Amino acid sequence: MATFTDVATLIPTLGGQLVDGADADLAQASMMLMTDADIVKVLEETAVLAKEVEQIQVAAAGVIAVRSKRERGHSGLSASRGHRSAAAFVQDVTGSTKADANRKVRVGEALFDDSESDAGSPAPDDGPTREERPAPGPWYQPLRDALGDGRLTATQFDAIRRGLGELPEIDVDEVDADTRAQAKEEARAAWAQAAEQLIDEAAERTVEELWQQARTIRDLLDPEGAEKRFLERFEKRSFRTYRGQDGQKRASLVLDDDGDLFLETMMAAALRPRRGGPRFVDSDEKERAASLIDDPRTNDQLAYDLIMDVLRAGALADAESVFGTRQAGVRLVQVVDAHGNTAPVTHSEDHLVSMPGAAAAQRMCESGFVPVTLDSCGNPLDVGREQRLFIPKQRIALAIRDGGCRWHGCDRPASYCEAHHIDEWDRDRGRTDIDRGILLCRYHHMTLHHGGWRITRDGTGDFVLHHPSGDEFVLKPRVVLAYTHAQVWPGLGDDPPPRRFRPAVA
Template identity: 35%
Template sequence: MSPSAPAVTWLGADPSVLDDAALLTGARELGELRRLVEASLGVFAAEVKHRSRREDGFGGLAQRLGAGTPEKLVEQVSGVSKRESQTLVRVGQLLTVDADPWLAAVGAGVASGEVSVVKADVIKNGLGAPTENVAADDLADAAQELARLAPTMSVEKLAARARELRDELDAENVRDRHRAMRDKRYWYMRRRSDGMTHIDALLDPESAEPYWAAYDAATSPRRGGPRFVDSESKERAKKIVNDERTLGQIALDTFVDLLRIATETDPNKLLGAKRYAVRVLVTDRDLRERTGAAFLGNHPDGVPLEIADRHICDTGIVPIHFTDDGEPLRLGTTKRLFTAKQRDALAARDGGCRFTECDRPASWCEAHHRIPWKEGGPTDTRDGVLLCRHHHMLVHDNGWAIDRDPVHGFVAIPPRTVDPAQRPIPMPARSRAAARLRR
């Protein structure tokens, strides 16, 4: 499994001085060299795995060196990513004496440099293991076909072909395998320290299909879409090709628009009784004086006032103006329960549970009457305050009270059992727009 001498000579070569034939020869031979290096690294990774057996406990190689897992140790010593180290360990095992016999052709392809580590991994994952319905010999035949296709087939197509062959061999369990894929689906969102939001998702085939259809429709002209189209489609394609946004930005903007449009059609059908809308929070003072910033929902980072101007009357947006005394809306009502519009106003002003040190968001909160309803308290945003369920129960069941203070606004009054002096505890709003009024 030693690299050929010509391939090594390309290391450090200057491709700008090569003619076309030499350039492509160098790329091809360096690709082969890379595959051979990865195959060797995979063998090393598999041995690291072997010397880090679970039964060895802290005496195993990875545990002894403080890496925790063999994959983490491979990642540390070889400088590859976490995903690459995991792949190297899995595929490296195809080149050991303990390799699965039905994948022998794939292991041979990796060892010869014909099959890359990544392609070997998708073959292994796609074919799976023998079962009562699938014999090892049948899997071996499928693996041999895939090993033959691997050098000229893309990773994505090879993975699809591997799954297809498995389905052909085990048609009775297609439903179970698709159910297993669906069980892996997820969608996570997290707010990064720089103010951006990161989305990480894994979609099963059925869930992913609408996304692919929308993505293709929005971006295909940039990616070499159909040339023979009517004049209207041709003009639209031309605009997309000439768009200054990146391909990823076009895709993101498209999905945001689709989400906005979908939630405007019949929000109750998709999102239940709670109406979905983006809230644009801005103070009247900032709009008048053109200072400061507006805020989207409870996102902590301000956006330019021009965005508030643009969205304030837009469909699907709830504009909330904070008056100079800090109240977003005064909607006195004879009804006991706060309306959806009032709850939007409370969420905009409070930003979440107002109880000190509580971090529960507005969506987890209940609207509390500062003056109890039974004592004639109005269902008005001036006397309503958002509390999470825990603190709402604390107020009602444990003798706490909510009052207003000219300096702090809402304050919590503890019972004498907690503080004999019953000193008011400030309940500052978490809304960034409301906070500007306190400056």
């Protein structure tokens, strides 16, 4: 078995500072003496090494899964070692969580599964037979390639594949074999292209953002399936109460998409000061926020009391007395192109949950909509210097364009963000224009102003984050800030995304 020193030699910055026979305690002592730059290099080098080890581990998990299939019964690899499943076996061997073991098995199985590669595809009349033609591979072959060359981690691979789901089923009774084969091939190509797009975005997105973006793209590619999945989740909604062993009543709640968004925005409206929401508020709201921050109750207790207050107040609740000036509500965004055509899928402003277009129509019927016209760079309004702060329509436009905090790796939704002027109001005579504003959560807004960071933009190009020292750090000294979510048009298909669109916000 390799010694600690053997492993450390694979980490150049660390291995060069250890003597033969060194152990973990000595390595920790050596790292305490390293410079900031060296310790960051150690972290980066171990991350590269971990990716390579992870590739081997998921491949081993995949082989174990193949050799543990149900049809092998008790002679299967996992069963013969006393485990119910491959995931249980992997968890036992690696000491990982159940979720992590299941993920390793899913990714490992995908590496060996070619069931989609050529099923149901007849050979052309003048071409080679199916046996003679090379199999095109499953739609997620780009994910396999990216995992193999280190562009994706197993976790990112799993998030993209689960988010994009499976290819839509084709009704065999309504089309002939040739049409069915062509439709399947077109779907495979579209899903593969979506996978390529998400691979390119993986370095700039969190795993959660990758999964959500993959789900949105899947719904855009398969709007009929999106409607079906939406209704299936609606049918699963439930609420039940039960008593625990201690005799205390408990509750279990399964939410549909709309209920999930409403509950989340209701909690956010009431608890935002506790969760790091905007600090630029009027005096009454500022006093209320300070009172909430000083409240001795935990967030869970405050959430419970809020739910009970809403239930007691019912339909006649005074929104201001429960939520303050920020009344809870769900805001949906639906793209309308220059020709008046609406996208088949809408998404929530916060958390970027995709929903069928019918959900937006239902919301508009209930509460109306706010039209905001943007170009492809998100530059709809210019109010000059008459306004120090961004006006409501501009805040809506920023939320639509940015999707949330644009700081590298941050996942805070738009309702938790403040509008930052990249040109200082006093120092640079900055203008309150959309193209000179960007959404940042409170923490990162304060980090920028108090830590010496800068954000720049050349015209309507990319927003660029600059480290105060300009030196290599955990972030590069100059980082292009990606959108929290890609615009609703994912850039798939033959038609380019429209240059102008009008999101309908309800």
